[in-house]
Amino acid sequence: EHFLFGARQLPPGPNVLKVLWYLSRLIYEPHIALQKLAKIYGPLLSFRLGNQIMVVASSPDIAREFCKTHDRVFSGRHLPIVYRNLPGTLDSSVVLSPECGKSWKLLRSIGQNCVFSSKAMETNAWIRKEKVMDMVNHIRARGGQVVHLEDIMFATLANIISSALTSRNLFDIERQEMDDYKQMMALVNEVIEKTTTLGSVDFLPILKGIDFWSKGKAMNMYRKIKLTWGHIINERRISNGHDNPRSTQDFLDIVLADGTFSEDQIGNVLMELLIGATDSTTITTVWLMVELLRNQEMLSRVRNELAQTIEGNELNESLLPQCLYFQACIKETLRLHVPAPLLVPHRATETCKVNNYIIPKDSMVLVNAWGIARDPNYWEDATSFKPERFMDSKIGYRGTHFEYLPFGTGLRMCPGSSVAFKNIQMLVGSLLYYFDWSLPNGKDPTTIDTKEKYVTTLKKEKPLLLTPKLREQNIPS
Numbered sequence: 342e343h344f345l346f347g348a349r350q351l352p353p354g355p356n357v358l359k360v361l362w363y364l365s366r367l368i369y370e371p372h373i374a375l376q377k378l379a380k381i382y383g384p385l386l387s388f389r390l391g392n393q394i395m396v397v398a399s400s401p402d403i404a405r406e407f408c409k410t411h412d413r414v415f416s417g418r419h420l421p422i423v424y425r426n427l428p429g430t431l432d433s434s435v436v437l438s439p440e441c442g443k444s445w446k447l448l449r450s451i452g453q454n455c456v457f458s459s460k461a462m463e464t465n466a467w468i469r470k471e472k473v474m475d476m477v478n479h480i481r482a483r484g485g486q487v488v489h490l491e492d493i494m495f496a497t498l499a500n501i502i503s504s505a506l507t508s509r510n511l512f513d514i515e516r517q518e519m520d521d522y523k524q525m526m527a528l529v530n531e532v533i534e535k536t537t538t539l540g541s542v543d544f545l546p547i548l549k550g551i552d553f554w555s556k557g558k559a560m561n562m563y564r565k566i567k568l569t570w571g572h573i574i575n576e577r578r579i580s581n582g583h584d585n586p587r588s589t590q591d592f593l594d595i596v597l598a599d600g601t602f603s604e605d606q607i608g609n610v611l612m613e614l615l616i617g618a619t620d621s622t623t624i625t626t627v628w629l630m631v632e633l634l635r636n637q638e639m640l641s642r643v644r645n646e647l648a649q650t651i652e653g654n655e656l657n658e659s660l661l662p663q664c665l666y667f668q669a670c671i672k673e674t675l676r677l678h679v680p681a682p683l684l685v686p687h688r689a690t691e692t693c694k695v696n697n698y699i700i701p702k703d704s705m706v707l708v709n710a711w712g713i714a715r716d717p718n719y720w721e722d723a724t725s726f727k728p729e730r731f732m733d734s735k736i737g738y739r740g741t742h743f744e745y746l747p748f749g750t751g752l753r754m755c756p757g758s759s760v761a762f763k764n765i766q767m768l769v770g771s772l773l774y775y776f777d778w779s780l781p782n783g784k785d786p787t788t789i790d791t792k793e794k795y796v797t798t799l800k801k802e803k804p805l806l807l808t809p810k811l812r813e814q815n816i817p818s
């Protein structure tokens with residue numbers, strides 16, 4: 342085609358043997374393996390994995406080519422086979438919809454109205470306040486005992502999003518045992534793992550005919566998703582909206598009223614949004630606590646800022662944007678611990694020329710946001726936690742600075758970035774304002790390890806176990 346005229350071939354990259362050599366690292370720590378490969382082959386590289394052409398962007402300029410200059414072309418997603426086997430996923434996905442088509446637009450705009458927009462965030466402020474108070478009471482009742490921070494963050498975030506979507510809690514945080522959260526977290530992790538990591542069948546289509554494995558996995562996941570959302574959707578449908586305790590319509594009311602989505606489809610979208618709103622945010626709150634506990638001076642500075650702003654009253658989210666140092670700490674956490682290190686893989690919807698190379702239709706495009714955020718060419722002392730770097734900086738998280746893309750950018754950018762930021766401020770702000778935290782057995786908090794584990798998102802490998810102590814002076818009478 343004429344526009345490809347003069348373009349060379351695929352971007353450079355490792356050959357089949359070298360890919361095999363790197364394979365286990367590409368599976369278990371792909372962000373690190375791809376950073377190494379970028380040092381050899383440059384910021385635009387490609388290789389084959391079975392039948393699949395993989396293309397990797399490892400610099401702000403190349404990320405801009407894919408997510409801005411040619412944003413529409415690269416706005417597709419790959420549907421892993423296991424996901425295609427899940428009933429009700431066709432035409433009902435935001436995160437994995439193969440193109441930015443009609444149902445993607447519709448679902449994103451309903452999400453915008455009910456959850457993501459600043460107006461919706463204002464309407465939902467009472468939800469955050471209520472769920473955070475539940476969390477504080479839960480922790481308060483466990484003063485002096487060891488708590489598993491990730492579980493509590495996950496349960497609180499799950500209740501915040503399920504209340505915004507369906508006006509219902511998923512958990513009774515007061516009464517429920519942690520096993521319930523664990524089961525739900527296991528399901529969240531299962532869906533993420535099975536829909537985003539490509540099983541061998543995705544790379545070797547010849548196996549498709551004998552692939553009972555993906556089908557079995559999909560049906561198993563389907564049953565669990567139905568168990569979570571089926572009765573909530575059904576009750577709302579039967580009551581014709583009357584079991585919604587709120588005066589305004591929530592997400593579930595609007596998708597039901599639209600009439601184009603089946604119960605299975607609605608269940609999948611709710612699951613997707615639950616995952617989007619819990620996993621990365623939970624990870625970020627945990628890393629933020631880890632970094633602040635390891636850096637006690639920074640922790641004191643955040644505490645002083647919170648104390649000066651809140652002045653002994655109840656913590657009120659409208660005051661938190663004044664806490665600039667605290668915000669810088671959140672931004673720095675999202676830089677050093679990019680929760681989705683390779684974003685969500687993009688797909689070339691047509692063949693396109695980028696930097697004089699050909700990127701064929703259906704190539705899988707990964708942006709190594711993790712590698713870019715730790716590149717010493719763009720960040721001074723890149724692997725250290727230094728919130729000060731964001732204090733007088735114009736760099737924000739909304740995808741306009743390509744050296745900092747924790748939420749991606751362009752058409753497929755995370756629609757929940759502001760919600761996430763607010764939730765992190767409220768959750769961690771409350772943890773720090775209402776409690777002192779120490780390690781079990783009096784261990785020194787500055788020794789907490791920062792070992793990571795890659796499971797599509799980048800978590801702390803070992804759980805963060807902490808002992809809370811109520812700060813009586815900040816509990817309003």
Ligand code: HEM
Binds near residue numbers: 437617621750
């Ligand atoms: C710290 C928290 C979060 C991080 C780091 C994060 C990161 C991301 C990233 C990197 C993407 C993919 C962008 C791309 O493909 O280029 C994404 C997509 C998405 N996120 Fe988030 N996210 C977070 C919180 C949230 C929250 C709170 C919600 C919902 C309330 C949410 C909902 C979604 C959805 C629906 C998509 C799919 C967008 C699409 O494909 O059109 N995320 N997120």
